[in-house]
Amino acid sequence: MYPYGLLATFNVMNRLHLVLVAVLAAHGLFGQSRLRKMPANVNHSSINNSAPFIALDGNTIVYLADVAEDNALTLNQTNKSGTNWTDPVILPRAVNNHLNYLYGFGLSPDGNILYISNAKSNGMGGYDIYACSRRGSSWAEPVNLLNPINSKLNDACPSPSADGMAFYFMRCETMTGTQADRCKLMVARKKPNGQWDEPTELPAFINTGNSQSPRIMGDGETLIFASNKLQPNKGGMDLYLTRFQNNTWTPPLALDFANTPGDDQFVSASSLGRYLLKHVPGTRVTELVELLFPAELRPKTTIKIEGQVSGPDQPGSAFVSIFDLRNNTKVFATNPNSAGQFVAYVKEGSVYDLSIEPALDNYTFYSRHFDLTKEKFSLLEKVSAKLKAAAAGDTIQLEGIGYRDLTADLDPLSAQELRRVKRLMDGNPRLNFTFELTLEPYLNDTLKISPDMTEIQRDTIRVPVSYAVDSVTTATRDSLVVKVRYHNNRTTAQAQTLRDYFTKAGVNNDRLKFSQKLLSAPLGEADKPRTRVKLIIR
Structure with a gap:
């Protein structure tokens, strides 16, 4: 009682x-x-x-x-x-x-x-x-x-x-x-x-x-x-x-x-x-x-995502979806209300792919990843997405595109983002697209200081060496020295992987361009090099 x-x-x-x-x-x-x-x-x-x-x-x-x-x-x-x-x-x-x-x-x-x-x-x-x-x-x-x-x-x-x-x-x-x-x-x-x-x-x-x-x-x-x-x-x-x-x-x-x-x-x-x-x-x-709470009893942390969609005449026509990238399953789907607002909740323990896609194929989309595998995160995240008819000069950060560790192979979890990009390309047949790949941090050293440094650069250098012809005369000859450096720049191969994906999907190769940026930075213990991809519409 x-x-x-x-x-x-x-x-x-x-x-x-x-x-x-x-x-x-x-x-x-x-x-x-x-x-x-x-x-x-x-x-x-x-x-x-x-x-x-x-x-x-x-x-x-x-x-x-x-x-x-x-x-x-x-x-x-x-x-x-x-x-x-x-x-x-x-x-x-x-x-x-x-x-x-x-x-x-x-x-x-x-x-x-x-x-x-x-x-x-x-x-x-x-x-x-x-x-x-x-x-x-x-x-x-x-x-x-x-x-x-x-x-x-x-x-x-x-x-x-x-x-x-x-x-x-x-x-x-x-x-x-x-x-x-x-x-x-x-x-x-x-x-x-x-x-x-x-x-x-x-x-x-x-x-x-x-x-x-x-x-x-x-x-x-x-x-x-x-x-x-x-x-x-x-x-x-x-x-x-x-x-x-x-x-x-x-x-x-x-x-x-x-x-x-x-x-x-x-x-x-x-x-x-x-x-x-x-x-x-x-x-x-x-x-x-x-x-x-003791660890074994503690509820999973849940964060709230408040979203605002603008751009289309009817923002409520957009599609909002969230995928759990741990198993690539859809955990949330809705349409914003007539004012373009929506609310979603996701639980700790996984990485989530949130996307806001327009009803019209020729409009831009929005995507963002939420990593809830870390120790600290905010209970409230706000998302503001402006969707518009795609035009030259527009840029979209493709958070959903990634590569397998230490390779140039696309991560299978990139599938949702790749699908969205392909839809945008098909909806805008007269536009062209540049993929800008940025590697940070770029590592380059004579010693392999990180497991990420899988690439090897060998340079052959001619070094003049003097020698005695006889007791009076000396001469020089070239000696070949091979210098080895280790680095983690796989962006050229990663760009080719993207090119192969879209051309196999039916996109004309002439519509695709690729560029690379290498950003050097001290490698801290918690830092993990990553190639980020930005889409530039031309």
Whole structure:
């Protein structure tokens, strides 16, 4: 059962959590990398904070604080401003309603929709889920989500997926303003027409009698929830994690790094997926902190791509697609809206090819790679693509064309970019094209200082050598000396590979020209020489 009256249990929880704090400190786990406290303007020394919900974009947190009259729990909000969090503000009365299930709130991925659970008399059943749109610095009146999300029972704790295609929540047999019981986790998925399909229950090994507070992570496959009907259990409501893999959910794992002998239930995480945001008792009051996910439990980081397409009279006619270059499979496809805007999400662990192609073959295209195999990357990437009728003087950086390591052979992952270039050529039969290949860094030395220096240059030099003809006379003769240098310039052969590809595809050889640039630079340990290709339209 969920504990009623969070304030009534703070003293007991304080003692239990202080034991945890002492244990963690003894093991050196309170370093900056393991636990981070929210700043002092949020964690005020005289205010109890609890149940934080952070939007997946990491820029808005809504949480409960005992700042109202008689220390009543009230919804508060803080926003990210640069690297800092703004001073918290109490949400308006339309949101802070005495008919709310206090802990039933959530946020949309971008933080622009606040969800609450409320027992208004004109609802579908007991407690219903309502949506409030952000209006400047405040929130609009709540709107009932109606069927099929809401039911005759009690619905609360919504958690939308990053792409907006799934909506997780809990449906409970009993609920009051401060407690819920006999709950099941539900998910509704969006149909092609944009409407919600009928919600379905998660499997019985997850819904074991009282599963609550679902939180879908940014990767769309990691789900955290709370239950007091699963084992192992440290006491009360404990946190568990399950993943959607191979079209099924995995058996729940207890989050031992976050569970305590008390109740652990209301947590959240941004799509960065590095830290779990929760409340723990501090020295005097309950505070908001971030706990570092263990590597084996950490959700995959998910980045948001916001795109803007301009140029065509109808920018919504363009085609946006993303390929996972790890297996060359399409993971996203859409058309921009009528204003040319689109949003996409991709997960860490692969390199992605994003392309924006026009409906007309004679228009230019846009492409860009996102390498999410590195340790650090931004949660938000913005793409601005201007598509236009191709004309002499236009240039396109062909990020999608690459070569196999240490060779002049085209990388198979270049297939999508090569297809786009061929389409552009076919759509503009009167235009010609120059491929500019730039190698950086260009390496050239008498010693093979890098494995990339596969090319050998041999120069024969005549060196005059004096010799004695006799005791009086000397003469000179030429001696041949071979000097060897190693380098990594394969651009001539790489250009020929491109020429062969397009001529075999039916492009007239007379329309193709090639040029090379060699850029020297110190080779650092992390640097990897690469040939970049630019297309110049003539």
